[in-house]
Amino acid sequence: MVMGTSTTRLKDRLDGLCARYDTALALEKDPLIVPLAYTNPLDQEVAAFVAAHLAYGRVEPMIRAVRGALAPLGPNPAAWLRDRSEPEARNALNHALQSWVWRFHIGLDLAAWLLAWKRLDLESGEGLEPHLLPGTGEDPDTSLSRLVHRLRLELPATYGARFSLPDPQEGAACKRWRMFLRWMARTGWPDLGLWTRYPADRLVIPLDTHVARVSRFIGLTRRATPDGKMAREITDALRRLDPQDPLRYDFALSHLGILGDCPGVRKPSTCADCPLYSVCRAGSECAARISR
């Protein structure tokens, strides 16, 4: 693929952003720090399944909530779930998590979420990857949508459960599912890269407000609404920079916002150190118009 001058410049600037934010320090402010603390791959998958779906709200209390949700399962959550019958696991989890809460999620939601992993793992014998693999010629969102609809039938109809089950085929950005997929399928830093059959080059960016905003500033999208269409447009733009690994810029793009380093208006006084300065249009007439 031959890149134009502006594409090469954008890639160069984004590489600079990665050099600045792809760090252990930034990782401490990311829920991925929780599954990375486990060593067994299936334990990492269970921890990632929980951490990604609780990844909303302020980051420090959210990470504490994730650790609290996993604490009753001990150091090997996958073995804990596999070694018990579903009624035994349900009773133990409902009891241990009865006072646990994270914003829209209550202990009942978490218990049901973990039991869903147990059921899906029992069917596949190898965790969740087989349930999310696209069939031949199928868009990966089709398999995600299929699993979401199945879980909508199986999980209790609480607000927390509904919040965890947006459908990409209904136009949702599905940030937390896409974060889970990135962690599991992508092999580059900082991701787990445990799913070797899932097509990492077809992952879609986990779109949050930080990624949406900065992506507008640097021209990765002109859309105003942070939905599934915007997520795909940004991913397509990143794919032109790196066809095999379009999400390698996601961590840095999101952490520029998460760490409070982007004031949202491009000014020499506040943005002098930003690697995106020369390609950013924040505060310009264009950025103001497309953010309306």
Ligand code: SF4
């Ligand atoms: S507003 Fe400033 S900090 Fe934010 S992306 Fe633009 S140049 Fe970087």
